[in-house]
Amino acid sequence: MPDSNIVLDYEIRNSRVTITHCNRDATGEVIIPEMIEGFPVKSIDLYAFYKCTQISNFILPDSITYIGSNAFYGCNGITELVIPDNVTGSVFSAASYCENLEDVYIGEKLSGLGSRAFFQCPKIANIYISASNASMRSVNGVVYSKDETKLIKLPHARSGSFEIPESVTNFDYNSFSDCALVSEVVIGPNLTNIPDSPFNNCHSLNQITVHPDNPNYASIDGVLFNKSLSKLIRYPLNRQGHYNVPHGVTDLRSAFSSCAKLTSITLPEGITEISGFASCKLLSSIDIPEGVTTIGSYTFIECTNLESITLPNSLTQIRGVAFVGCEKLKSIHIPKNVSFIDTVVFGHNYDLMEITVDPDNTFYTAIDNVLFNTDQTELLACPVTKSGEYIIPESVKTIRNYAFYGCKDIIHISLPENLELVENSAFFGCSSLQRLEIPKLTVIEENVVDACSSLISITVDPENPYYASLDGVLFDKSLETLHRYPPGKSGVYKIPSSTITIDDYAFSYAKNLMTITIGESVEKVNSTAFYRCSKLERVIFAKLINYHNGSLVFANNSGNLLILYPASIPNFPVSAFAKTTWESTMRPMTPYEEWAFLQEESDAYPTSELLPSANVDHDLSNNFSEYVFETNLFEPDSTSGFTIQPTSTIGAGKLIVDFNLSEATTAYDFELQVSNSLRGPWETVSAFIPQGPDMGIVRVSGPDASSVHLEALGGGIFHIAESIAQSDEAFFARLAVSQN
Incomplete structure (x- = not known):
């Protein structure tokens, strides 16, 4: 049997x-049943068991057809x-970052593994495939196509030398990925197709040997080439020092x-495009x-x-991300x-100054080390060492x-x-x-101020036809779409009542940001709206x-995130948000939390400080005030000003609150109302009008044999008590107070 502390959440849709x-x-072993509430268990959702690190084993039923x-x-x-026989699909990415996973058993209907299979599972030693599987087979724990012409996956824990069988004609980019040993x-001799950049993350690889009879590939000194030696396909990742690329390689x-x-390299003439030096972390020049x-995309990323780098006059193109992460690069000449x-x-490029x-370049220019197009209508790049205030040319x-x-040292642009x-x-x-400050004609695209951790205000020129600013937050002109909350703005934020949509990446x-309240006006929250809000609680x-891709709305947030929603809402889509809130908690609001939320949301219900010994003339100055308490708790509540005390009658309770009326100069109406929901409707149980501190005891009978009485106590403090029957269902009461 599964351990008693295991709690599985589930959804039933279309009888599945x-x-x-x-x-x-x-902790312990998780046994997922075949049936729940009379319906078959068919799926395990993505991230369902995210970081359940103390689970020792999963027993999955044959009814399951999909694992997210x-x-x-x-x-x-x-x-x-063990993956059941009925799980289908050509991609299996359910198990990742399982540090101690060693053996995997795959059933008969899964037709492939995909590029992310067993990602960051370094101890995978064997992957076994059902003999009835029509698409794959395993030989000594290595996965091949059924006819063994394709190598699909080498387990990550394999070490030493691996010889690709002669039957294999091709393999994928990820067939050897993460085989670090x-x-x-x-x-x-029969391998005919090798993908670009094979043997990814094979950090111990020193030697690639090719059979001399292979018609497509060759190796020289352990380096992999095509047969004609015009293309260098893979240099072993664990080779050290300098390398001379042979002449003839293009x-x-x-x-x-x-x-x-790799510390240095000499390149031959005849090459027209440079790419593929990403993460060569010891390469210095x-x-x-x-x-x-051409310098291709990602060529020197994370070098x-x-x-230093010398660019030739023949160069015509520099593709995206070419020099990103070159932390010690000090200068570059175009x-x-x-x-x-x-x-x-x-x-x-932290040292780039x-x-x-070149003055003869007709496409680009640099002013004060900032890169522009030649007529200075486009600003392309500013070196990260720029500091203080920067004024962009008109x-x-x-x-x-x-x-x-x-550009971490710029304080104003x-x-x-x-x-x-x-x-x-x-x-x-x-x-x-x-x-x-956004000028009057400017349009802003997404993510413009991401990771601007000190930014506390975005303001907009009043003449701008597209945007408006409210309390330093960027909206569309109508204030119906919240576009951007300044990343450095702190504390608690309540979405304005005009807001209908929260945009992608808005927060x-x-x-x-610690607390966000999404009120009644909001109809839609877009994907990644709260991405990387690290302190959001x-x-x-x-x-x-409505939400667009709810699984990403709170992606990459704090593990302490608590998401609250009204208990009165049936079928709130917990799982839709939980998929990437992962370590967070989602639950309905308690009665006190929901009541406080409703009070904050509605101007129709201003709150007074109805605490014991409160001065009524001061604290009840509003036309209407209320307190809400849940009668079936029968516990003291220090936040509400009420206490709930049991009586000698079984199944009943007494609600008590004290008010100081000793300085009252006017009469007040007290009305006790009850409801089965915090959102009403409310039914008046009893009403009474105290006239002053010397009026003695007033008793007014209410429905259902309930009663309210007001007692004059020492010092003019009145004591109100309402006796009601205890209910198994949620039962709420509020005290309305107004001047007579």
Whole structure:
């Protein structure tokens, strides 16, 4: 039997049960039943068992046909996993980051594994396939196609030398990925198709050997080439020091990516495109030869020790993200023939101080080390070492994507009056930027101020036809769509009553936001609206809303997040949000929480401080006030001012509150109302009108033999008590007080 502390949440739709969530402190063996409430269990939702680290084993029923992505993410307690015969699909990504998973048994109907199978499961030693599976088979724990012509997956824990069988003609990019202990791969004579950048994350790989009879591939000194030696396909990741690329090689593609021990390289003439040096973390310098026309996307990303690079005059194109993460790169010179520079070429270049352009270049120019197009209508890149205030030239109409990426020391950017467009993520990571003023003609794309952790205010020129600002928050002109909450703005925020839609990434990277209240007016919350709000502790929904991709709305937030919703709402889509709130808690509001929320939301119910010994003339100055308490709790509540005391009569309770009327100069109406819901309707149980502190005892009978009495006690304090029958269902009462 499963351990008693295991709690499985589930949904029933179309007479089918989906397991949606399990408590993270679950321990021992989880046995999922075939039937729940008379319906078959068919699915396990994505992230259903997220980080249930103390579960030791899963027993899954044959009724299951679908297991969602990352369903067993971080289940470090399991050492084996059995996938039932009826689970279908060509991709299996349910088990990832399972650090101790060793053996996997796959049933007969799963037709493939996909690119993310067993991601970050380093101890996988064997993957066994049912003999009845029509698409795959396993040989010695290695997965092949049924006819053994394709190698599908080598288990990650395999070490030493691995020889690809002669029957194999092809394998995928991920067939060897994350096999960190493999030191040699031997390629047989019949292999005809090797993907670009094979052997990803095989960090121990020193040698690639190719059978001499292979008609398509060859190896020289353990380096993999095509047969004609014109293309270098893969340099072993664990090779150290310098490498001379042989003459005649014209294609490098991604041959050197993640070669973390490569310190320097000499490139031959004849190469026209450079790419594939990503994460060569010891590479300190490189001279690119004449003849090269293109630096490809991601070419030098995360080359953290690259200090200098020489670009040839033949260069015409620099593709996206080419130098992002080159932390020690100090300067870069754009040659005269460069006619295309992609977005996000630079970023996280913490030592970059100088961007210069050849004066004969007719496409680009640099002013004060900031890169522009030649007529200065577009700003492309600002070096991250720029600090203080930066005034953008008045000629600029467009700020390009990621133009100020990571400029952490800029505290203010002055935007020109006639600026028309700020592209996506233009100020990403400007962590010292404190305020942003949007001019009258400017349009702002998504994510412009992501990770601007000091930004507390976004203001808008009143003449701007697209946007408005309310309390430093960016809205559309009608205030119906909340576009952007400043990431540095802190504390508690209540969505204004005019708001209908919360936009994509509206609160992303709001690291100081702790509580958000989403009121009755909001109809839709878009995907990733609250992405990476690292201190967000509480979200309160007033009602059921429309959401676009709810699984991402609260992605990558704090593990302490509490999401509250009204208990009166049936079928609130807990699982839709829980998929990426992962470590968070979702529950209905308690009566006190919901009452406090309703009080805050509605101006019709102002609250007075109805606490013991409160001065009525001062505290009951509003026309209407109320307190709400739940009668079936029968426990003291220090926050409400009420106490609930049991009486000698079984099944009944007495509600007591004291008011100080000793200084009252006018009469007050007291009305006790009851309801089965905090949202009403409310029924008056009894009403009474005290005339002053010396009036003695007043008793007014109410329906259902209830009674209210008001007693004059010492010092003019009146004591109100209402005796009611205890109910098994939720039962609420409120005390309405108004001046007579």
